[in-house]
Amino acid sequence: MYWADDFAQQIIKSGKHQPYWADDMKTPSGRIHVGSLRGIISHDLIYKALLDAGKSATLSYVIENQDPMDGLPIYLDKKKYQQYMGQPLWSIPSPKSGYKSYADYFAQDFIEIVNALGAKPKIIYGLDLYRSGKMNQGIKQVLDAASKIRQLYKKISGSAKPADWYPLQVICPKCGKIGTTKVTGWDGEKVSFKCLPALVKWAQGCGHEGKISPFNGNGKVPWKIEWALKWQAVGITIEGAGKDHMTEGGSHDIASAICRQVINYPVPFHFSHEFLLIGGRKMSSSRGLGSSAREMYNLLPPAILRFLLVRPRYNRAIDFDPGSYTIPDLFDTYDHCAVEFYRYGRKSDLGRIFELSQVKKPPPKKTFYPRFREVAQYLQMPKVNLTQHFETEKGKSLTITEKKILAERVHYAEIWLRDHAPKEEVFSVSQTLSQAVAELNQKQKDYLLKVAQLLAKDWSKPEEFQQALYDASKSLDLPAQKAFTAIYIVLLGKTHGPKAAWLLLDQDRKAMIQRLKKVAGGKKFDVLAETRALRKELSRLNPNFDSVKALREVRKEI
Structure with missing residues (x-):
């Protein structure tokens, strides 16, 4: 059983955690990194599993826009934004016009991607929870229990809070900062506070002090406590988190203790999810390190x-x-899961994975998916009609849906080839010959002569030409790998490449036949002489060809 379905069954059978309300939270301190997608999609999977089990459920996403700016992403203008350090994110100007605030700008970008991935959570802003009064009850409860909470911190995490510590920071009415204030007293209606110049290293307070109501958006509680208060304010019954929050003595342990011993709210069903790493590295939104969700969204189809x-x-x-x-491996695995889905449906875990990966409902009928690797290869052969090629591979015409899938894969294959593909996968027929042609043995040269003879024939079907190339290697008792390596060395200057038949047919046949015959002739091959002849032919075919520059490059190689 797929893990989200298993969790849904556990939740239902427990008789607890009702109504079913799954949630995730994030602070929009900068471009939200791709790792944050793991949290919201994990909760979306449980939410959808509950719906598939016939239950009513809600999915929400809390944007923590009331948090202070405590770090400057490397892509921001330091001179412009340094002055806002310590202020709530909702109060800081957006880097781009058209958005309410800094927080709104980065949150909206992430929400757009989340929606594009098929998750449609109810968006809740932390500031709204505070200003609406929904957090007031919890704020009063934790201020009244400040002494008890100090004891909980000591017992659970080993953190010793001073006797004058209170679980709240207020927005300084003079400088507008929240990260620099310290609450020093609570009389049941108002808190006493100071805005300290040296409370933190990343922001400077103004020195103002006074009394203020802690309610209706004037302040916020620390994250570990706030987590529990938001569960209560929203009615959240299901929420997991990254493993960094779920360690022993960590954020979740503190929040759970607040639920049980301070606010009397049931701890939501929870789980610890792993990270999404890019090249083995965890990312940070506030520092601007790592791939943003937007960058990853531009790299892969939803x-x-x-x-x-x-x-x-x-x-x-x-x-x-x-x-x-x-990336090609990822597409291959996805296509395999599609086969499982259309064969076995949800009975197969792989089929269920495919179903839950869909942004919308999967196509009702078995769908042909052109292999991403082949799309990337044939894209580099201008004469190959991709639609016709894959219709031949499928055995019949592509449907409208399949043509859209092909067009999508063409788009992302272009991106992969341009930005991420290994150099071995990016090819073009070289205008000069590689020194490697001198290393070809006699059997390989004999094979190239046969290839030239075969290429002179009329081939309407590349598949038949490909088979003929295989047969030619067998007739010479030459292993297919060595045979095709010879073709690739002559054409690409590499030891491997795309399917040889399509590659050969995509070129000017006369020029290719001439090249193959010349390489095949003689036991000692004069690379420079061949290059001179080839550049002469290329100059004839393309008057703009810079033969002098090309020859200079060849001499460097020889």
């Missing part, structure tokens, strides 16, 4: 990005490196 998050169990780390063959 369903594939969602699949990246859905495929592993919640407690297994995802380490994604867009370089090498990670």
Whole structure:
């Protein structure tokens, strides 16, 4: 059983955690990194599993816009934003016009991506929870129990809070900062506070002090306590978190203790999910380190990005490196899961993974998915009609849906080839010959002569030409790998490449036949002489070809 379905069954059978309300939270301190997608998508999976089990459920996402700016992302103008350090994120100007605030700008970008991945949570802003009065009850409860909470911190996390510590910070009415204030007293209606110049290293307080009501948005409680108060204010019954919050003595242990011993609210169903890493590195929004969710969204189709998050169990780390063959491998695995879905449906865990990876409902009928690797290869052959090629592979015409899938994969293959593909996967027929042609043995040269003879024939179907190339290698008792390596060395200057038949047919046949024959002729091959002849032919075909520059490059190689 898929893990989210298992969790849904546990929640239902427990008879607790009702009404079913799943939630995740995030502080928009900068471009929200891709790792934050793991939290909201994990909760979306449990939410959808509850719906599939016939239950009514709610999914929400709390934007923590009341938090102070405590770090400057490296992409922000330091001179412009340094002055706002310590202020609530909702009070800081947006880096771009058209947004209410700094927090709104970064939150909206992330919400747009979350929605595009098929999750539609109810968006709740932390500031609204405070200003609406929904947090007032919890604020009073924790201020009244300040002494008890100090004891809980000591017992659970070993953190010793001073006797004058209170679980609240207020917004200084003079300078507007919240990260620099310290509450020094509570009389049941108002708190006494000071805005201290040296309370934190990242912001400077103004020195103002006074009394103020802690309610209706004038202040906020520390995160570990605030977490519990927001569960109560919203009515959250299901919420997990990253493993950094779920360690022994960590944030969740404190929040759970606040629920049980201070506000008398049931601890939500919870779980610890692993991180999403980029090249083995955890990311930070406030420092601007790592790939943003937007960058990843631009790199992969929505369903594939969602699949990246859905495929592993919640407690297994995802380490994604867009370089090498990670992206083609991801597409291959997705396509395999599609086969499982159309064959077995939800009975197969892989089929269920495919179903839950869809941004919308999956196509009702079995769908043909052109292999991403092949799309990337054939994109580099201008004469290949991709629609016709994949219709031949499928055995019949592509449906409208399949044509859209192909167009989408073409778009993302172009991005992969441009930005992330290994150099071995990016190819073009070289205008000069590699020194490696001198290393070809006689059997390989004999094979190239046969290839030239075959290329001179009329081939309407590349598949038949490809088979003929295989047969030619067999007739010479030459291993296919060595045979095709010879073709790739002559055409690309590499030891491997795309399917040779399509590659050869995509070129000017006369020029290719001439090149193959010349390489095949003679036991000692004069690379420079061949290059001179080739540049002459290329100059004839393309008057703009810079033959002098090309020859200079060849001499460097020889």
